[in-house]
Amino acid sequence: MPNIKDISKLAGVSTATVSNVLNNLPKVTLETREKVLQVIRDTKYRPNTIAKSLKIKKTNTIGIITEDITVFNTPEIVGGINEYAENHNYHIILNNIMMYKKIGNNYDAIARYTKTVSEIVEVLVSKQVEGIIYVGAHCRDITGLIENHAVPIVYTYCYSNRETAVSIYYDDETAAYEITKYLIGLNHRKIGIVTGLLSSAQCQDRLKGYQRALYDSHLLFNPEYLKAGNWEWEMGYILGKELLSLPDPPSAIFSMNDMMAGGIIDAAGELGVNIPKNLSLVGFDNRECSHAYSPKLTTMALPLNEIGKLGAQSLIDILSGNGEHPERTIKLRCQLIERQSVVSI
Amino acid sequence: MPNIKDISKLAGVSTATVSNVLNNLPKVTLETREKVLQVIRDTKYRPNTIAKSLKIKKTNTIGIITEDITVFNTPEIVGGINEYAENHNYHIILNNIMMYKKIGNNYDAIARYTKTVSEIVEVLVSKQVEGIIYVGAHCRDITGLIENHAVPIVYTYCYSNRETAVSIYYDDETAAYEITKYLIGLNHRKIGIVTGLLSSAQCQDRLKGYQRALYDSHLLFNPEYLKAGNWEWEMGYILGKELLSLPDPPSAIFSMNDMMAGGIIDAAGELGVNIPKNLSLVGFDNRECSHAYSPKLTTMALPLNEIGKLGAQSLIDILSGNGEHPERTIKLRCQLIERQSVVSI
DNA sequence: CTGAAAGCGCTTACAG
DNA sequence: CTGAAAGCGCTTACAG
Numbered sequence: 089m090p091n092i093k094d095i096s097k098l099a100g101v102s103t104a105t106v107s108n109v110l111n112n113l114p115k116v117t118l119e120t121r122e123k124v125l126q127v128i129r130d131t132k133y134r135p136n137t138i139a140k141s142l143k144i145k146k147t148n149t150i151g152i153i154t155e156d157i158t159v160f161n162t163p164e165i166v167g168g169i170n171e172y173a174e175n176h177n178y179h180i181i182l183n184n185i186m187m188y189k190k191i192g193n194n195y196d197a198i199a200r201y202t203k204t205v206s207e208i209v210e211v212l213v214s215k216q217v218e219g220i221i222y223v224g225a226h227c228r229d230i231t232g233l234i235e236n237h238a239v240p241i242v243y244t245y246c247y248s249n250r251e252t253a254v255s256i257y258y259d260d261e262t263a264a265y266e267i268t269k270y271l272i273g274l275n276h277r278k279i280g281i282v283t284g285l286l287s288s289a290q291c292q293d294r295l296k297g298y299q300r301a302l303y304d305s306h307l308l309f310n311p312e313y314l315k316a317g318n319w320e321w322e323m324g325y326i327l328g329k330e331l332l333s334l335p336d337p338p339s340a341i342f343s344m345n346d347m348m349a350g351g352i353i354d355a356a357g358e359l360g361v362n363i364p365k366n367l368s369l370v371g372f373d374n375r376e377c378s379h380a381y382s383p384k385l386t387t388m389a390l391p392l393n394e395i396g397k398l399g400a401q402s403l404i405d406i407l408s409g410n411g412e413h414p415e416r417t418i419k420l421r422c423q424l425i426e427r428q429s430v431v432s433i
Numbered sequence: 434m435p436n437i438k439d440i441s442k443l444a445g446v447s448t449a450t451v452s453n454v455l456n457n458l459p460k461v462t463l464e465t466r467e468k469v470l471q472v473i474r475d476t477k478y479r480p481n482t483i484a485k486s487l488k489i490k491k492t493n494t495i496g497i498i499t500e501d502i503t504v505f506n507t508p509e510i511v512g513g514i515n516e517y518a519e520n521h522n523y524h525i526i527l528n529n530i531m532m533y534k535k536i537g538n539n540y541d542a543i544a545r546y547t548k549t550v551s552e553i554v555e556v557l558v559s560k561q562v563e564g565i566i567y568v569g570a571h572c573r574d575i576t577g578l579i580e581n582h583a584v585p586i587v588y589t590y591c592y593s594n595r596e597t598a599v600s601i602y603y604d605d606e607t608a609a610y611e612i613t614k615y616l617i618g619l620n621h622r623k624i625g626i627v628t629g630l631l632s633s634a635q636c637q638d639r640l641k642g643y644q645r646a647l648y649d650s651h652l653l654f655n656p657e658y659l660k661a662g663n664w665e666w667e668m669g670y671i672l673g674k675e676l677l678s679l680p681d682p683p684s685a686i687f688s689m690n691d692m693m694a695g696g697i698i699d700a701a702g703e704l705g706v707n708i709p710k711n712l713s714l715v716g717f718d719n720r721e722c723s724h725a726y727s728p729k730l731t732t733m734a735l736p737l738n739e740i741g742k743l744g745a746q747s748l749i750d751i752l753s754g755n756g757e758h759p760e761r762t763i764k765l766r767c768q769l770i771e772r773q774s775v776v777s778i
Numbered sequence: 779c780t781g782a783a784a785g786c787g788c789t790t791a792c793a794g
Numbered sequence: 795c796t797g798a799a800a801g802c803g804c805t806t807a808c809a810g
Contacts, residue, residue, distance in 0.1 A: 089583070091803055102781040107805055117779060134583075137559040138483045138492065139803035142786050147483065152527070157515070160721070163508045170502070170529040179560065182497070182527040184515040214482040215524065238434070238479075350725050357727065376505070377725030380695050382702065436787055447797040452789055462795060484787035487802050780810085787802105794796085 090131045099127045110135055149179040151212035155187040155225035160375050161392055165223050165244055168396020176404050181217055183208050187225055202233055209236045219403045227257050227290050240406045244399040256399050259419035260290050263388050264297030267370050271340045272305045274432040280313040280331045280338030282324060282348050294344055313338050317348050324351025332359050339433055340368035346378040346387055353381055364431035374425055383428035391420040435476045444472045455480055494524040495748060496557035500532040500570035505720050506737055510568050510589055513741020521749050526562055528553050532570055547578055554581045564748045572602050572635050585751045589744040601744050604764035605635050608733050609642030612715050616685045617650045619777040625658040625676045625683030627669060627693050639689055658683050662693050669696025677704050684778055685713035691723040691732055698726055709776035719770050728773035736765040
């Protein structure tokens, strides 16, 4: 591979001139420009970007740390980041932590995990990334996970409460509010809810939205209609049976994810309850399985691509100085996807 | 951020000595090593990797080009690449082409697409990646897509017929053979098959496997049992109905992907055919939807993580000179996942 | 408009 | 064992 010196010799000019034509600076004559360009074409010369980066102290690359790229939310977020970055001439160094493989649900391992993440951040900084986007595997508080501040970091699909942190995720409460309102608008008055792990902030926010929607519509909250789940299919099945076996069963159920909704569908099937005729069901996440179910599930789509794009945008704004006072926390709207599991009564 | 010169001054040694301790070279006294290490700790100094790369002409990074990171196969392949690369001290620059967004099924756009890919390869080479792994969105022949040979390229989930190309994907024929043999072993004699697009090499290979299995078991191939599909759910539904409405319907169906299997499940449901009691069904791909169906689908899992790992391994072997004569084409075995849609008769 | 020279932050013979 | 110096491939004042 030739370098700029080779090109300058072949073209009979200085390396400065070659550099000038490479960077389209207007201070070079059309004639010499053509001469240089010709040599570049002939030799298939490609300037060495890292040498340039070293000199100008700008790499135009950002690091992405994904907790687990095989989790359903992550590829689209990464895709969104990539798209925005590419359009703004930034490149991406990817680092997939494989968090689940490494620590599973073993929360003793969190200290080790924190260390792993710090090391990855340091390596990325060594590689001169200008900023980092962290992509969570599930939406939660990760304050304190990363203490390095050599470089700006934006969090997506998770959040940090540090003063300076910018976090981008989605609005659980509004989404749950809208689902519940939607059901109420369809004349449902007995609306069951199957939750995720109650300890999660996500779950609590959605519960708030659910209850606020009931309240706004002057509906009483019936504790019998609330079943505390754990995000898993099996639990949806169990709790679905419980709800449907109530003396006065709900006419609609809001399941906090599509997985549990699958369990509820099977429970209903076994109990001879037809969806949507006798039971309306709404899921959450718009995962691939949601349109594989029979009936196809009405569910809430997550703004994953937008989270990625906005993450990249926020970071790049900060890097270019347009982001002096970036919004600390952005919660994007989800979007209801109407399919076949809900009906008006 | 301090640089090596700052550290050398603070420690009262030369930059050469700092470099030596940084790289753990044994030519430095324990005492001075400690002194230098202390300064490094105090200043939180991190060596600039790109400066080092420029000097030693080795970046330890590989580029990944994904056709579409949101396609189901891709995240796991990328995860596998990342895992192997990380363990061998390589980093990854990711570039997602968003092929479907850019060209869809518009094959007129293929020239433009080829140009896009070439440009991305050039940019990666400029960034001094040592090699590239190309990840296809679906398994097919892409000979000629990339003509750049500045750097070794390995193809995953697709293949090139160029002499020098190394391609890693999976063995369609054997997988189809095993599915068919599995069904035959369960005493099925009337085995329907719903294919993907007949024009695809994948589909043809699977057909070969299917027919070879029949032949090996002295079963006659019945053309009525072969339905030419197109990978889509709706077509599965249509062809499932056709197969099940035959005067002598099959007792088992091999669907060439999980999507069409979903359509077949619905078709069977409508016709009152119970799966698995009256019909056994096997899918292909082990997608998320396959365990969301009711009954949960028996299907063929793709060795995605392994494809990624082996891709990274092949590339890194070539880069380190261990791969002088790398295998040109590696087809990995798929693995049957037994669930609830198949039964012995 | 063009070129000579310094310098980005490292590493590596080479001399001492 | 340690240091002075050259050089990786670029860019950028600066002088002409």
